[in-house]
Structures are given as structure tokens and as C-alpha cells.
Amino acid sequence: MKALFATGGVAALGGFAVVNYNKVDYGHRGYRTWYHDEPLGYSLAEYLVLAGTLAASPHNTQPWKFSVSGSNIDLYADHRRHLGKADPLRRMMGQGLGCAIENMAVMASSLGYSLFVDDSVCNEHFYDSGLVARLQYTRITDTSNGHHQTDDLKDLPEVKAIFNRQTNRSSYTGIGKVSSHYFDAALEQKPIADVGVTWLDDRAKCQDISEVCSVTVREFLSGDATNDAMKWFRRNRAEMLSTGDGISIFQNDAPILIKHWMQLAATKEDLVNQQSKQSEIDMVDTSCDHVPMWGVIHSSTDQPKDWLSVGRVLEKCYLLSAKLGYAICPVSYPVESIAGREALRQIAEIDSGRVPQALVRVGLAPRMEKSVRRPLQSVLV
Ligand SMILES: Cc1cc2nc3c(=O)[nH]c(=O)nc-3n(C[C@H](O)[C@H](O)[C@H](O)COP(=O)(O)O)c2cc1C
Structure with missing residues (x-):
């Protein structure tokens, strides 16, 4: 069925015309x-x-x-x-x-x-x-x-x-392939003062990090921060194109029928209801499982100036991934939680006193x- 929808701009299913929302007008x-x-x-x-x-x-x-x-x-x-x-x-x-x-x-x-x-x-x-x-x-x-x-x-x-x-939110493959190539190139990067990146490709440690993601996404979604975050979620292409900002379901690999529902029928309330929260949990659980490589970016202090420096290193990781043909995605739930940061620090064996600031997963995936x-x-x- 996926192939059917992937072929044209409009596909017919059981008498319904289904617009292919994977079709993007890059001329806009x-x-x-x-x-x-x-x-x-x-x-x-x-x-x-x-x-x-x-x-x-x-x-x-x-x-x-x-x-x-x-x-x-x-x-x-x-x-x-x-x-x-x-x-x-x-x-x-x-x-x-x-x-x-x-x-x-x-x-x-x-x-x-x-x-x-x-x-x-x-x-x-x-x-x-x-x-x-x-x-x-x-x-x-x-x-x-x-x-x-x-x-x-x-x-x-x-x-x-x-x-x-780009930020690639799909699940990644590439276990055993990504690291040495990436590590060497990462080491050649010009460092930013006081910011370090710890790369992990050990299977057990990678699964430990995936567990931290599972725990912290649930912690985050149980609070009321979701409502504020979802103000930046665009339900349909018209809204996204008119604001020129925000995230949407169109930058992830959700099934076309879900994209169709989002485009035509989802309400603002739907974005923060229990079912949507469960979809986000499922997405994090799936995409953070069996990740080939994680990177934890850390700094010695936690001031606005450090955030700029961490951002520079985060963007370096994005650019390096684009250059080498790898997919990359930050996963912020663990670093937005005090317990999550501490767990990352221990798993990645980062010196006590240093602050895990950003977490990225890296692997192979088709472009989004x-x-x-x-x-x-x-x-x-
Ligand atoms: C500090 C920071 C944290 C981010 N955290 C997440 C995240 O937790 N999950 C995610 O899917 N994307 C995350 N992103 C990626 C942004 O959503 C993405 O950069 C934005 O939507 C623009 O898309 P692009 O990177 O493909 O241009 C983060 C980006 C930054 C700079």
C-alpha cells in the first residue's frame, strides 16, 4: 500500500481520493x-x-x-x-x-x-x-x-x-558501519573551547542511552510542558508554509494515512491528547532503539554563553553528518531532565562536574x- 501512495500526487483508495502529502512544492x-x-x-x-x-x-x-x-x-x-x-x-x-x-x-x-x-x-x-x-x-x-x-x-x-x-527523525541502520569513519572525521574538527563530545558505539551503552530516552520522554509528557512545545507544531502544509517555521509530521516518516488525517482532520486538542502523547512515546522508543552511534555534547558550566558554544558543536555534528552522508537527530528529553543528564553522564563516563547539554543519534537513513x-x-x- 505504501508503494501505491508513493507513486503519484493523488491515489484512489476504496473510492476515496487520497492526496499524497509526501509531495512537496520546493518552489514555494x-x-x-x-x-x-x-x-x-x-x-x-x-x-x-x-x-x-x-x-x-x-x-x-x-x-x-x-x-x-x-x-x-x-x-x-x-x-x-x-x-x-x-x-x-x-x-x-x-x-x-x-x-x-x-x-x-x-x-x-x-x-x-x-x-x-x-x-x-x-x-x-x-x-x-x-x-x-x-x-x-x-x-x-x-x-x-x-x-x-x-x-x-x-x-x-x-x-x-x-x-x-537536516534533522532526520526516522529509525537508523548502520550498526558496525558508522563509527570508525565518523570518529576519525569528528576528531579532525576544530574544537570549541570548553565543549566536548563523547561518542558511543558500544552496543550495551547505546541501549542504556535508549532506555534513558524511553524514561525521560514519559517524564516530559506527564507534565504540562507539551502544550507550549506543541504551539510550534504545524498541522497542515498551508499553515507551515505561511508561517515559515515550526515542525510538522511532514518531516518524519509517519505513514501517509496519518499525514492525511493530520492535514485534514486533526484539531489543536488532538495534538496534546493522550493518543498523541502515546504516539510520541512510541516514536521515541522505536527510533532510539538500536541506534548505531550516540554523541553526548557537554560543557563545564551551564550559562547562556555555554549554550552558544554547545550549539556551535551541535551544528558541527550536523554539518559533518551531511558531509559524510549520515542521518542525525538531537534527542532532547534526556538533557531536559536532571536525572536524565546524570544518567547520560554516567553511561558516557563524562567527568563529574561537566554538564551533558545535548544528545544526538547518528546512523544511516533515507533523506527526509x-x-x-x-x-x-x-x-x-
Ligand atoms: C537545541 C536543539 C534541540 C533539538 N531537539 C530536538 C529533539 O529533541 N527532537 C527532534 O526531533 N529534533 C530536535 N531538534 C531539531 C529541530 O527540531 C530542527 O532543527 C528544526 O525543526 C529544523 O529542522 P532542520 O534541522 O531539518 O532544518 C533540536 C534542535 C536544536 C537546535
Whole structure:
């Protein structure tokens, strides 16, 4: 039956016309940013911002604002775009901002510039004005490694990764295949001060982490944070394309009939009822079982500035996965729980005193549908 639905735009089943909601109109403006892989028509600063907006963010909230002046770009947290009780300290928001910085730094260096990141303002201003970092680009004078040609930009693996990166929520295969290849490449990454990643591919430890995910998703869904998080869930394509943000069932591998029901019949109440919560639990249980490799990202302290740094490393993992052809997905339930963090710290044998900040699973899986983005104009202030 899956094959039947996969073949065309519309399929008939028992007399009902069923629209194939797997069909995506990538020509729509909600997807346009993913296709601007040449800097034509943009100033350098604008193009760096564009790369920043393609970064990962919690529930695709895109919680950023950018103020551009010459070669200076100030990055602000947009505190209207938060997950409420699902991110009470706005730690994930801070990490999303770090993801944007990393994309900008990679794009700058691909264009032959270095991006100086001053995040010393972050701890003081994160919760008031929202100013988290002052960025400044300067031309790299030693051009031996710089790529100053914009015409071959889109062929650079680093740049391709920015435009191909995605969160893949399906179940992964690849046990025994992923790790050595990935470990070597991960070790070559330029480190971010004070942030470490512990990679795990040991079968027993990987299953222990999957158990922590199972416990913490239940803990999270038993509280009232779900309602706030689900405000960023888009039930149908029209809503998703008009807001240009949020997550949806279309970026996961749910059966087409479920997507059909979501598109046509689901109400806001349905998103937070017991049945939906059970589906999320089942999804986490299934997708976190038999994961080939987990990565735990940790820092020594737990301040807004650390969240930016952790986000930079998280985005590095995304870009590396895109470059090597692997699927990746953060699983935040364990790090949003005090007991979950402690369990991760013990399983991954992370020094006491260090704080597990983000958890990712990595493996092999077919690509998913792209997420939407707001246009550049709406993030420039
Ligand atoms: C700090 C952070 C935490 C995230 N946590 C989760 C998560 O627990 N589960 C998940 O499926 N995606 C998670 N994501 C991925 C976002 O939902 C995703 O980046 C966003 O929807 C945009 O999609 P894209 O990454 O494919 O562009 C997280 C992203 C960030 C930056």
C-alpha cells in the first residue's frame, strides 16, 4: 500500500481520493533559502545571515534576529520565539543561536573570510536585550586555503553541507558501519573551547542511552510542558508554509494515512491528547532503539554563553553528518531532565562536574523532507 501512495500526487483508495502529502512544492517561498547556494544579489553580511538562518533550532523556532552594520553583525535572541515551559531557561534557544553562528563561520571561511565571534556579552544580555554575540568578518590575508571564488562556492563540501543539512527523525541502520569513519572525521574538527563530545558505539551503552530516552520522554509528557512545545507544531502544509517555521509530521516518516488525517482532520486538542502523547512515546522508543552511534555534547558550566558554544558543536555534528552522508537527530528529553543528564553522564563516563547539554543519534537513513524557513527580511533588524 505504501508503494501505491508513493507513486503519484493523488491515489484512489476504496473510492476515496487520497492526496499524497509526501509531495512537496520546493518552489514555494518557504523553501527558497535552501536554494540560495550562490551569493548573487546579497551583500556578504546578508549572505552570512542567510547561512545562519539555515541552522537547526528547537522546534524550528528560528529564535534569531540580526543587526548588520558594515562588516559587523550583532546576533540577538528573539525572545518572542520560545518553547515556554518546554525550555524554561531557554537553554535550547541559546543552543539554536550557537547553531546559527557556526553556519555563519563556515560560510565566511568558505568565502575567504574569518568570522570573529565576541560572545562575552552573552551572559549579561541574553535575558534582557537578547544580544548574544557580536560578529565581525575580516578577509583572510593568506589566501592559500581561502576560497575567494564565488562561482565554485556551491561545490565546496562545507557549503553543500549547509544547504543539505537536516534533522532526520526516522529509525537508523548502520550498526558496525558508522563509527570508525565518523570518529576519525569528528576528531579532525576544530574544537570549541570548553565543549566536548563523547561518542558511543558500544552496543550495551547505546541501549542504556535508549532506555534513558524511553524514561525521560514519559517524564516530559506527564507534565504540562507539551502544550507550549506543541504551539510550534504545524498541522497542515498551508499553515507551515505561511508561517515559515515550526515542525510538522511532514518531516518524519509517519505513514501517509496519518499525514492525511493530520492535514485534514486533526484539531489543536488532538495534538496534546493522550493518543498523541502515546504516539510520541512510541516514536521515541522505536527510533532510539538500536541506534548505531550516540554523541553526548557537554560543557563545564551551564550559562547562556555555554549554550552558544554547545550549539556551535551541535551544528558541527550536523554539518559533518551531511558531509559524510549520515542521518542525525538531537534527542532532547534526556538533557531536559536532571536525572536524565546524570544518567547520560554516567553511561558516557563524562567527568563529574561537566554538564551533558545535548544528545544526538547518528546512523544511516533515507533523506527526509526539508524544513521551512522565514525569509531573510524577517530576521534583519
Ligand atoms: C537545541 C536543539 C534541540 C533539538 N531537539 C530536538 C529533539 O529533541 N527532537 C527532534 O526531533 N529534533 C530536535 N531538534 C531539531 C529541530 O527540531 C530542527 O532543527 C528544526 O525543526 C529544523 O529542522 P532542520 O534541522 O531539518 O532544518 C533540536 C534542535 C536544536 C537546535
